[in-house]
Amino acid sequence: MNEVSHIAAADPTAPVGSGKSRAALLWMILPLVALGLAITWLLVSDPLRNFGNGAPPVENLTFERTILSSDGIRVLVRAGGSEPMTIAQVQVDDAYWQFTQEPAGPLGRGATAWIHLPFPWVLGEAHAINIVTKTGATFEHEIAVAVSTPTRDAGNLASQALLGVLVGLVPVAIGMMFYPVLRGVGRNGMNFLLALTVGLLAFLLVDATAEAFELAAESAAIFQGQAMVVLAAAASFLLLMAAGRRDGVPTGLALATFIALGIGLHNLGEGLAIGAAFAAGAAGLGTFLVLGFMLHNITEGIGISAPMLKKRPPLWTFVGLALLAGGPAVIGLWIGSLAYAPQWSALALAVGAGAILQVIVEVTAYLMRSDGRGPAALTAPATMAGLAAGVSFMYVTAMLVKV
Numbered sequence: 001m002n003e004v005s006h007i008a009a010a011d012p013t014a015p016v017g018s019g020k021s022r023a024a025l026l027w028m029i030l031p032l033v034a035l036g037l038a039i040t041w042l043l044v045s046d047p048l049r050n051f052g053n054g055a056p057p058v059e060n061l062t063f064e065r066t067i068l069s070s071d072g073i074r075v076l077v078r079a080g081g082s083e084p085m086t087i088a089q090v091q092v093d094d095a096y097w098q099f100t101q102e103p104a105g106p107l108g109r110g111a112t113a114w115i116h117l118p119f120p121w122v123l124g125e126a127h128a129i130n131i132v133t134k135t136g137a138t139f140e141h142e143i144a145v146a147v148s149t150p151t152r153d154a155g156n157l158a159s160q161a162l163l164g165v166l167v168g169l170v171p172v173a174i175g176m177m178f179y180p181v182l183r184g185v186g187r188n189g190m191n192f193l194l195a196l197t198v199g200l201l202a203f204l205l206v207d208a209t210a211e212a213f214e215l216a217a218e219s220a221a222i223f224q225g226q227a228m229v230v231l232a233a234a235a236s237f238l239l240l241m242a243a244g245r246r247d248g249v250p251t252g253l254a255l256a257t258f259i260a261l262g263i264g265l266h267n268l269g270e271g272l273a274i275g276a277a278f279a280a281g282a283a284g285l286g287t288f289l290v291l292g293f294m295l296h297n298i299t300e301g302i303g304i305s306a307p308m309l310k311k312r313p314p315l316w317t318f319v320g321l322a323l324l325a326g327g328p329a330v331i332g333l334w335i336g337s338l339a340y341a342p343q344w345s346a347l348a349l350a351v352g353a354g355a356i357l358q359v360i361v362e363v364t365a366y367l368m369r370s371d372g373r374g375p376a377a378l379t380a381p382a383t384m385a386g387l388a389a390g391v392s393f394m395y396v397t398a399m400l401v402k403v
Helices: 002-010 013-045 047-051 154-176 187-218 225-244 252-280 287-308 315-338 342-371 374-379 381-398
Strands: 061-069 072-079 087-092 095-097 100-102 112-117 127-133 138-143
Touching: 061 127, 061 138, 072 127, 072 138, 087 112, 154 252, 154 287, 154 315, 187 225, 187 252, 187 287, 187 342, 187 381, 225 252, 225 342, 252 287, 252 315, 252 342, 287 315, 287 342, 287 381, 315 342, 342 374, 374 381
Parallel strands: none
Antiparallel strands: 061 072, 072 112, 087 095, 087 127, 100 112, 127 138
């Protein structure tokens, strides 16, 4: 009797819940159906044809990669126009040249194609490529210094790896070698080192952001480079903040790991830029330039060590942190020299900028907690001196690596 009563009392609620679900499903499908009908009507009736004034469609073409080899020049282009575009002619140094396109045919919006030119380029000379489309639009690309593009053989990869180790891994490891000297510093000394870390990271943040925007401007319009940089940096910052504070506020080794990760992402972008310049022959990468990169990056090792001064970690920890911070320079150099594209370099630098901003926030918070005076510690003389020293050192040494 009681069971029957219970079922009778429950029955009225089941249809109501199921009805709500069907209504919710219906209101989710209806807008999609309306959107589909609107798109179909737009494609079938083409109401925009009344706005046509006979002008040719807007065309856009971006040069993403250039390869110089013994059989001529190859360029990778990406179309960004509103309608498919056809490459009709190609000029090199103001002379028309035969070319082959792969894949052949018109290029749709966002599509890429390789253009091969059997042109006898001259080592060390500048060459200008001019692509003419079927509508008569022209798109120019300059090869500032013609050098043979590195090939994917073991010798080249080993040389690039050595260069990446010198500019990324070695300076971080040298900076960490100051760790024994740094231990035992007092409160002012600790504030100076943490502020020094914030200063160098602030410079890297500005530098990475500026380079990301510069590369974004060179990428195809379809990628919306400026918005991509801002969104990638913001997403990187928020995700790392959430991950870093999942188990509380990071300190000690955890904070050092986040600093190494942020610097590593920056070094990945730096390696991409060096690799691209290396492939294009735009950078001499002589001994002086390599020394400049080493001096520029040596403070990064000190910054990574600063949060670990109160507790001595094992040696393997330093090895791991050095690889995390400096190793990406090797990977970036390989990618940059073999498969460079400006949008991906901009994306890597933007992610690195977001990671660096997260580390700046955490190190600053750690400085205030460890000092015990809260925000007042930020205006202490030692803090201000460390901040100024970090920014100044990075700015001065950056002069050595700008070409």
